[in-house]
Amino acid sequence: MPTHDQVPEGSAPVESTDPGRIVLDSQDVTRALTRIAHEILERNKSAEDLVLLGLPTRGVPLAKRIAEKILAVEGTSVPVGELDVTMYRDDLKSHPTRSPHKTVVPAGGIDGKTVVLVDDVLYSGRTIRAALDALSDLGRPAVVRLAVLVDRGHRELPIRADHVGKNLPSARTERVSVRLAETDGPDCADEVRIATSIEGGRGA
Amino acid sequence: MKKHLLSIDDVTVDDIHALFETAAEMHDVQRRDVKKLPALRGKTVINLFFEDSTRTRSSFEIAGKWLSADVINLSAKGSSTSKGESLRDTVLTVTAMGIDGLVMRHSASGAAQQVAGWLRQESSTIPVINAGDGTHEHPTQALLDAYTLTRRLGSLEGRHIAIVGDLTHSRVFRSGVKCLTKLGAEVTVVAPPTLMPSGITAWSKDAGFATSYDVDAVLPTADAVMMLRVQKERMSGGYFPTAREYTVGYGLTRSRLGLLKEGTPILHPGPMNRGLEIAPEAADAASSAVLDQVSAGVAIRMSVLYHLLAGPSAAATTGE
Numbered sequence: 063m064p065t066h067d068q069v070p071e072g073s074a075p076v077e078s079t080d081p082g083r084i085v086l087d088s089q090d091v092t093r094a095l096t097r098i099a100h101e102i103l104e105r106n107k108s109a110e111d112l113v114l115l116g117l118p119t120r121g122v123p124l125a126k127r128i129a130e131k132i133l134a135v136e137g138t139s140v141p142v143g144e145l146d147v148t149m150y151r152d153d154l155k156s157h158p159t160r161s162p163h164k165t166v167v168p169a170g171g172i173d174g175k176t177v178v179l180v181d182d183v184l185y186s187g188r189t190i191r192a193a194l195d196a197l198s199d200l201g202r203p204a205v206v207r208l209a210v211l212v213d214r215g216h217r218e219l220p221i222r223a224d225h226v227g228k229n230l231p232s233a234r235t236e237r238v239s240v241r242l243a244e245t246d247g248p249d250c251a252d253e254v255r256i257a258t259s260i261e262g263g264r265g266a
Numbered sequence: 267m268k269k270h271l272l273s274i275d276d277v278t279v280d281d282i283h284a285l286f287e288t289a290a291e292m293h294d295v296q297r298r299d300v301k302k303l304p305a306l307r308g309k310t311v312i313n314l315f316f317e318d319s320t321r322t323r324s325s326f327e328i329a330g331k332w333l334s335a336d337v338i339n340l341s342a343k344g345s346s347t348s349k350g351e352s353l354r355d356t357v358l359t360v361t362a363m364g365i366d367g368l369v370m371r372h373s374a375s376g377a378a379q380q381v382a383g384w385l386r387q388e389s390s391t392i393p394v395i396n397a398g399d400g401t402h403e404h405p406t407q408a409l410l411d412a413y414t415l416t417r418r419l420g421s422l423e424g425r426h427i428a429i430v431g432d433l434t435h436s437r438v439f440r441s442g443v444k445c446l447t448k449l450g451a452e453v454t455v456v457a458p459p460t461l462m463p464s465g466i467t468a469w470s471k472d473a474g475f476a477t478s479y480d481v482d483a484v485l486p487t488a489d490a491v492m493m494l495r496v497q498k499e500r501m502s503g504g505y506f507p508t509a510r511e512y513t514v515g516y517g518l519t520r521s522r523l524g525l526l527k528e529g530t531p532i533l534h535p536g537p538m539n540r541g542l543e544i545a546p547e548a549a550d551a552a553s554s555a556v557l558d559q560v561s562a563g564v565a566i567r568m569s570v571l572y573h574l575l576a577g578p579s580a581a582a583t584t585g586e
Contacts, residue, residue, distance in 0.1 A: 146291070149303040149333075149572070159267075159577040161287040165294065199300040 082237070082257025086228055091211065091242075091252040094227030095124065098209050099131035101225045105207070106176055109138035113172055113203075115145040117181040117193055118163035123244035124211060125180035141168030145179065145200075150192035167200055177203040178225075182240040184210040187221035212254055214238050228254070235259055267573055270394045272378045273403045274444040281573075282449065286413050288569035289562070295332060296561060303568075305576045306335035309366040314357070315397070316342040316372045321536055321560060322397050322407070326369050329567035335366070335575070357381050361392055367575045368394050375400030375437075393574040401435050407535055408441035410566040412449055414559050415490055418531045423450035428484045430516060431494025431543055432505075433457040433466070438535045439494055443475055454488075456481045458516055460505040481516050485525040492533040493518050493544045509542055518548040531555045 086094065106112055109132055116125030122144050129140045148154075148162035179193055190208060197206065209225035214232040232238060237259040241250050267284070268276045277285070295301055311330045315323050323339060330337035340360065342348060347356055353372070361368065368385075370378055378396035385392055398404040412422065419425055427446050433439050433455055446453050453475040455466075462477065463469075470477050478484050485491065496512060506512045513519060518532065523545075526532075532544075532554045540546050549556060 149305040154305060154576045155578055157577065159573045161284050162291045164291065195304065199302060200298070 080257045080259075082239070082255040084253050085230055085256050086212070086252075086254035088252040091227070091254065094211060095127050096131050098225045098227060099128045099135065102128070102178055102207070102209065103132060103136060105224070109136045109140055111175045111204070112140045113168055113170070113175045113177045114140055114142045115172075115177055115179050115193075115197075116142065117179060117189065118144055118146050119245050120182040120240055120242055121180045123242050124182060125178075126244075128178075128180060128209065141170055143168045143172075145193055145196055147189060147192035147196050150195045152188060152192065165196070165200075172197070172201040172203045174202070174204050176205045176207065178207045178209050180209045182211050182242075183238055184208070184213045184221075184223050184226075185216055185238075187217045187219040190221050191219050211240060212238060230254075230256065232256060269391075269574070270378075270382045270396075271405050271570055271574060272382055272394060272396045274405050274408050274441045274448070276405070277409075279448055282409065282412070282445070285409060285566065285569045285573060286416060288572060289413055289565040292332075292565040292568040292572075293561070295568075296564065301332050302334055303332060304334045305572050306330065306333040306366075309335045309575055310364070311335045311337050311367040311369060311571065311575070312360050312365050313337060313339045313397075314360065314368060314370040315340065316347065316353075316370070316377075317398065319371055319397070321563065322371065322404075325560070325563040326395075326397060326406075326567050326571075328564050329571055330367075332564070333568055333571055333576075335571065338365075353377065353381070354384055357384060358388065361385065361388075361390055365392060367571065368392055369397050370394065370399075371397040372399050375402035378403075391579040395570060395574065398437055400437065401440070402437050403441045404437040405441050405445075406563070406567055406570055407438050408445035409570070410559060410562045411438075411442055411492060411533055411535070412445045413566055414533065414555050414562045415446075415451075415531065416449075417558070417562070418555060419489060421450070422446060424452065425450075425489040426452045426454065426487055428454050428456060428481075428488040428491045429494065430456040430481055430484075430491060430518070432461045432496055432500075433494070434461045434463045434505075435497050435500045436494045438492075442492065443473065447474055452476070454478055454484050456484050456516070458506060458512070482522070482525060485522060486527070488526065488530060490531045490533065491518065491526065492535075493548075495535065495537065496539055496543050498539070513542055517542060518544045520545050520547045523548055523551065526553075529553050533559060535559070 114125040114129055116122035125142050129142045132140050144164050144166040146163040146165045207224040210223045211227040212230050213226045214230045237257050239255045241253050267281045313326050327337045377399045382394045429439055443453050456478045532548055534556050538544050
């Protein structure tokens with residue numbers, strides 16, 4: 063029962079020969095997240111009733127970092143949770159099963175809140191579709207918004223992000239990979255890379 | 267993970283850990299308002315029970331329903347089995363209806379294996395989950411017991427688990443000892459000589475567990491104790507003179523509770539014969555894990571159904 067084959071869309075670690083090129087380095091990632099934090103505050107007028115939900119794996123540390131930045135700016139600690147969408151995916155049948163990640167709803171719940179979903183890469187939009195379904199089983203937020211570090215295009219569903227770290231036009235055959243210190247080891251500098259993939263990108 | 271779950275032999279240690287990981291998330295679902303996940307939407311699971319069961323059947327039913335599968339319960343009573351239909355015909359009939367999974371319990375040891383064999387002959391891709399076959403195996407019970415223990419004790423590596431009771435007739439024991447030793451636990455099984463399975467000396471040596479006739483000697487070093495039910499329906503063979511005598515010799519009585527280390531989890535697969543193999547004081551003790559086992563049962567069965575039914579069917583991936 064392999065557990066690694068269903069990687070979050072578009073964010074597989076770069077293997078093979080092509081190391082690709084770095085499109086966001088560690089400082090760029092920090093700047094992007096700072097801007098997203100400000101945008102979220104501006105859009106919401108304050109940090110009131112905000113809840114950040116990270117999508118595992120890499121959306122979770124990103125959500126935590128955005129919360130830290132909001133705390134620094136506004137002095138308000140925004141609740142951060144985790145939302146796993148494994149069981150809600152529409153491609154369960156085409157991958158070997160994988161154990162779901164944790165879903166953690168902050169103590170105050172999500173009813174009537176402004177929920178900001180946070181993910182690393184927005185690609186087909188299918189993960190977000192699954193996340194919206196998962197969210198409706200947990201409660202009824204007043205507003206749901208989406209923040210992503212990278213939007214690489216190629217949407218397959220009518221979904222768009224409200225806050226984007228970087229728009230990254232890409233070919234379907236390219237692989238976009240995100241590395242973060244929290245998920246990829248403390249020695250790993252934050253970075254976003256794009257590389258040509260031999261397999262021709264994600265099948266779907 | 268293999269296609270069927272017929273025996274604990276079908277799962278590797280990695281499989282068990284993956285099943286536990288999923289079960290832990292499923293456990294959280296039990297506490298939600300909306301207890302539904304869409305993973306098995308559109309799939310149909312049949313619970314085919316040729317033997318009486320309350321908790322296993324309802325546990326599988328709830329597990330399937332919470333994963334959005336349609337679950338149909340068939341029991342031998344009131345089905346065409348009581349009109350003399352053979353097991354093979356019953357199974358082939360229900361599978362011909364287009365189901366996606368078969369959970370079955372039967373009084374004959376090896377029945378689930380046999381059914382899986384028939385399905386293979388028919389080139390069917392339906393996974394079979396053994397929910398108890400005779401005195402042979404009950405793999406989901408073993409998994410939920412081990413899962414309950416890991417939640418109480420952490421890793422089972424090197425922990426000493428005592429299994430006490432009617433070993434001869436117990437499929438819970440047969441699956442349990444395999445599962446616990448796979449996870450690194452040191453298991454001692456305790457039974458009166460008349461209820462010790464024949465050939466257990468060689469078997470225990472091969473499988474790496476200990477046997478004992480003396481429950482009082484085993485309990486003080488146990489990190490957990492699993493009591494087995496005295497199966498009254500199988501007790502016609504004069505295995506012990508009176509129920510009272512069994513209790514005195516092997517029951518987890520109030521006085522024996524004092525032999526256990528503080529907080530030692532007490533497990534019982536149920537249904538309990540209170541006052542026979544387990545005293546009410548033990549069943550209701552703060553350290554009793556009996557109700558945890560029941561809720562773990564749903565989580566483990568959700569996990570098993572998810573891993574066996576949600577992915578690509580065996581035919582699609584391997585071309586078998």
